[in-house]
Amino acid sequence: MALCDEKVTIRVAELPSSGKVKISASMILPWGNSIKYESFALFTADSSGTLDLSKQKPDSGSYDFPDSMGLIDSMRRVSGKLGDIVKNMTVSASIFIDIVAECGQDKASVRLKRLIKLPEVKNQAIADEFVGELFYTENSDNQTIIFIGGSGSGLAINAPLAAALASHGFNVLSVSYFGEKGLPDKLSEIPLEYFEKVFAWLSKNPITRGKEIQLFGMSKGAELSLLLASRYPFITKVAAMAPHAYCFQGLAFKAVSSWTCQGESVPFIQLKTRWLITNMISSMVKNKPFGFTHTYKKGLEAAKNKEDARIKVENAKADLLLFTTKQNNMWNSYDGCVQIMDTLRKNNYKQKYDLIVYEDAGEPYYVPYIIPVSESTAKMAPRLVLSMGGTLQGNSYARVDSWKKTIDFFKN
Numbered sequence: 177m178a179l180c181d182e183k184v185t186i187r188v189a190e191l192p193s194s195g196k197v198k199i200s201a202s203m204i205l206p207w208g209n210s211i212k213y214e215s216f217a218l219f220t221a222d223s224s225g226t227l228d229l230s231k232q233k234p235d236s237g238s239y240d241f242p243d244s245m246g247l248i249d250s251m252r253r254v255s256g257k258l259g260d261i262v263k264n265m266t267v268s269a270s271i272f273i274d275i276v277a278e279c280g281q282d283k284a285s286v287r288l289k290r291l292i293k294l295p296e297v298k299n300q301a302i303a304d305e306f307v308g309e310l311f312y313t314e315n316s317d318n319q320t321i322i323f324i325g326g327s328g329s330g331l332a333i334n335a336p337l338a339a340a341l342a343s344h345g346f347n348v349l350s351v352s353y354f355g356e357k358g359l360p361d362k363l364s365e366i367p368l369e370y371f372e373k374v375f376a377w378l379s380k381n382p383i384t385r386g387k388e389i390q391l392f393g394m395s396k397g398a399e400l401s402l403l404l405a406s407r408y409p410f411i412t413k414v415a416a417m418a419p420h421a422y423c424f425q426g427l428a429f430k431a432v433s434s435w436t437c438q439g440e441s442v443p444f445i446q447l448k449t450r451w452l453i454t455n456m457i458s459s460m461v462k463n464k465p466f467g468f469t470h471t472y473k474k475g476l477e478a479a480k481n482k483e484d485a486r487i488k489v490e491n492a493k494a495d496l497l498l499f500t501t502k503q504n505n506m507w508n509s510y511d512g513c514v515q516i517m518d519t520l521r522k523n524n525y526k527q528k529y530d531l532i533v534y535e536d537a538g539e540p541y542y543v544p545y546i547i548p549v550s551e552s553t554a555k556m557a558p559r560l561v562l563s564m565g566g567t568l569q570g571n572s573y574a575r576v577d578s579w580k581k582t583i584d585f586f587k588n
Contacts, residue, residue, distance in 0.1 A: 180271060180290040181340050181544045181579060185244050186229040188277050188284070191221040198278045199229070201247040206269035211256030213548055215239070215247045221279075241569045248273065249572040251548040258554055261547065265332040267292040267299070267311075267339035271546065292546070293339035305373045307359055308351040309335060311342035312383050320347040320384040321586055322374065326395030326418075327363050327427055330355050340543040341392075344583050347384055349374070353400070363396060364426025368437045371404055388412040390586060391494075394541050395506065396434065398498075399423065402516075403435065403442070405492040414492070415582045417499045417541040420512035421519070422485045424472065443484035447475045456560060465553065465563030467505030476508075489516055490523035497530050497585045499578045501537040505565030509539075532581060537574035538565025544576045 178184065188197060200216040217237030221227045230244035238250035271290040276283065293311070302308045309331055312318065321341065325334045331352050338350040351374055354360045378384045390413040393401030398419035405411045425447045426434040433444035451474045459466035479485065489496070500513040510533065517531050540552055549571045552564040566574070 177270075177289040177291065179294070179340065179343055180292050180336070180546050181576075182290075183245055183545075183576070184288060186247070186275065188221070188227040188279075189225065191225040191227060191279055193221065193223050193225050195221045195225065195279050197221055197227055199247065200276045200278075201251065201273060203248070203251060203271065203273045205261065206271055207264045207266045208256060208260050211260055212254050213251035214254050215251040215548075217247060239568055243569075243572065245545060245572070245576075247275065248545050249549045249575075250568060252550050253548075258551065261551070262330065262333045265335055267335050290545070291343075292336050294343040297339060297342045299335075299339070302377070303358070305377055306351060306370060307331070307353075307356045308349055308374070309338065310347065310349045310381075310383070311338045312347040313342070313345075314383075316345075316347075318342075318345055318347045319390065319586065320349060320378060320387040321390050321392050322378075323348055323350045324353070324391060324393040324397035324401055325350070326393075326397045329394070329397065336546050337543045340546075341583070344587075346586060347387070349378065349384070362426065362428035363434060364428035364430060365432055365436050365441070366400075366426075366434060368404065368407065368435055368442070371408075375408070375410075390414070391416075392582065392586075394418065395509075395539060396427075399487070400435070402487050402489055402492070402496075405494045405496075406488045407437075407491070409491075409493040411492070411494045413495045413497075413586065415497045415499075415585050417578060417582075418501070418504060418506070418509040418539050419498055419516070420472075420507060420509055421487060421489075421515040422476070422482065422512065423487060424475065424485075424507075443481055445472075445475045445479045445482070445485045447471055448478075451475075460557075460559045463559055465505065465561050465565075466556070467563055467565060469505055469508050469565075472507040473511075476511075487516075490519055490525060493527060495528040495585075496520075497532070497581070499532045499534075499541070499574075499581075501534045501539065501566060501570075501574060503535075503537060503565040503567075503570070504539050505563050506539045532578065534566075534570060534574040534577070536567045536570025538563065538571060540564065540566060540571035540575045541578060542575060544579055549575065 215238035217234035239246040398416035435442040
């Protein structure tokens with residue numbers, strides 16, 4: 177039994193010298209028995225009859241690189257629908273992964289029990305001043321992290337990440353800002369003042385009172401986290417996965433900002449729907465994966481208000497840790513992060529800041545080993561597949577490494 181984000185070592189011994197071995201893995205998510213994942217890999221044992229998946233590349237199978245968790249990351253959904261994954265998600269039930277090794281007529285199996293959160297981590301739903309969920313440990317002096325998800329987020333899908341992060345010794349407040357009851361339906365024209373209610377609640381709550389304000393954002397949530405830090409100097413730390421240097425148009429097919437402040441639109445980079453449709457058609461004709469990066473690049477090329485729409489990160493008073501990738505198919509976060517770092521250097525930014533870049537990854541960020549990396553692609557229509565970018569190996573590494581570095585950043 178271990179936390180869901182912990183790596184396990186898979187070894188097989190007492191095999192014939194150079195024996196052929198098939199190792200299979202299967203997983204059913206605890207909140208949906210209809211959703212099943214499977215993977216497999218074929219190996220050749222070494223001369224002593226042993227096999228270590230952390231050191232040996234498969235001969236063939238679901239993945240092709242040495243990694244003891246390669247079977248988990250490369251799992252493919254064989255039953256259930258993608259939309260079912262975010263329904264009825266629970267953090268209290270365990271995930272079970274069955275691993276079977278076969279060599280000739282011999283077979284051995286093991287079941288891994290994986291906890292999404294430690295038993296001492298409790299949760300509290302919040303629905304009065306704002307919509308969120310607090311994961312905490314009673315009678316602790318844990319620091320508090322506000323988690324802000326991206327355009328595909330919600331309380332349900334954020335819960336496993338927040339619960340797993342809280343299991344590493346934090347209080348984690350997952351905050352929704354659209355798509356929940358009482359909130360805007362779309363990620364469009366979200367008032368920044370909404371988060372002032374969050375900050376005030378944290379200062380009064382007996383569990384979190386007196387703790388520093390620290391943010392952890394992903395994608396559009398990372399854009400928002402940097403924007404908040406640039407306007408609220410009491411924010412002391414921000415970890416941002418796939419952020420950008422600018423505020424962009426909201427995601428409601430209207431030429432309005434993602435954010436407002438005091439009733440006024442926060443300046444934004446406009447995105448034309450025709451750019452998106454043209455790119456989708458081109459992807460279908462070429463039978464290539466589709467993404468949104470092209471649209472964001474076009475928006476920046478056409479923009480006449482880039483300085484107004486730029487997030488003034490130099491005004492922040494927080495330590496910053498940014499993560500980006502070179503194959504992000506959702507938006508050109510790498511270009512934005514390079515610009516952010518240049519801005520911080522030119523302004524002699526006084527707080528600590530760092531940028532972590534992953535060469536072969538897209539936008540894979542989530543708690544490791546729950547939702548397989550293979551879910552970073554989705555079929556939207558015949559010949560139209562949305563891909564977040566990157567390779568399986570690159571995304572697997574980026575997900576695990578960014579998670580570890582984020583935990584270290586908030587602990588230190």
